[in-house]
Amino acid sequence: MFTGIVEELGEVTAVENLGDASRFRLRGPVVTEGAKHGDSIAVNGVCLTVVEHDGDEFTADVMAETLDRSSLGALVPGSKVNLERPTAVGARLGGHIVQGHVDSVGTVLDRKPSENWEIIKISLPEELARYVVEKGSITVDGVSLTVVDAGPDYFTISLIPTTLALTTLGVKQPGDPVNLEVDVIAKYVERLLGARADAPAGAAAVAEEAGR
Template identity: 65%
Template sequence: MFTGIVEERGEIVARDDLAEAARFRIRGPLVTSDASFGDSIAVNGVCLTVVELEDGAFTVDVMAETLRRSSLDKLRPGANVNLERAMAAGGRFGGHIVQGHVDGVGTVVSISPSENWTVVRVAVPADLAKYVVEKGSITIDGISLTVSAIGHDREYGDWLEVSLIPTTLSETTLGVTATGARVNLEVDVIAKYVERLTGADRAEGQQ
């Protein structure tokens, strides 16, 4: 499990495309400082398993299904990525419950900077919009954020907005993200459990 508090901004140093998979080598001195073979590290919000460690970098294998369902398929050497180690038992819970299981991919449709923060609007797939609420939690590229606004329009369909402070902009990839960029989205898992439970209750009541 993760919390969506990015520990460092890493860099893709190599990519090998394999049959129905890809292997990435990622530089991340902090997250590899105590990492071991088999550990989990979230890369732009995707939980991946360490298969090699060497000189402050780690290697992960990404299956075709994950490439199709996330923005990792667009990553090339030189790209920056958000990195977070799995939460240690007894560690600080600074964000919210993040599984590292991407639910879908959104698109950045506008970036509106101001003196003290920047508002980023992201178009959300229609099947995920029902899980997004104002002032609720959302994970964007592995970053735990609070939804500041939601809406729907003809041009982009369902969308959400997050307001980013300077620290988030400087310490994560959202600070260099441009409009049109694809970002990984993970909705609050509690919302999905509530939907499942209430749906089951309705089904039982109809029998």
């Protein structure tokens, strides 16, 4: 599990085409400290497994499914990426619960700079709109953010100078893709309420009694 608090801005140093997958080599001195084979590291919000670790670089294999459902397929050597290690049990939850399982790819639609922050508007697939609410949480390229405005097919976020300087969101321009992960709690609540609504009257009554 991750929290969406990016630890460092890393860099893709190499991409190897494996046919039905790709092997990425990435540089990140912070996240590679103490890293070993099999560890997880979130790259732009996608949970990847460390294959090899050498100095301040590590490699990770990305299967076709992940390349198709995320923006990782657009990465090339020199691309900057947000990196985060999993949170430790008992550690502070600085952002929100992030699984590293991208739900969809959005597109930066607009960005409006001001003196101390920027407002970025991002497209939102219709099937995810019900999970995104004003002042709720969403993960964009692995960054835990608060939704400012939630529309039927878009949402906006406000970025402080620290986020602009230390993550890829500082340089994303209109037309650029971003990985989106909605709040998993909202999805669980929807599933549970749906199951309860579909249950026979007797079963619903038993469930309600059991919950008292």
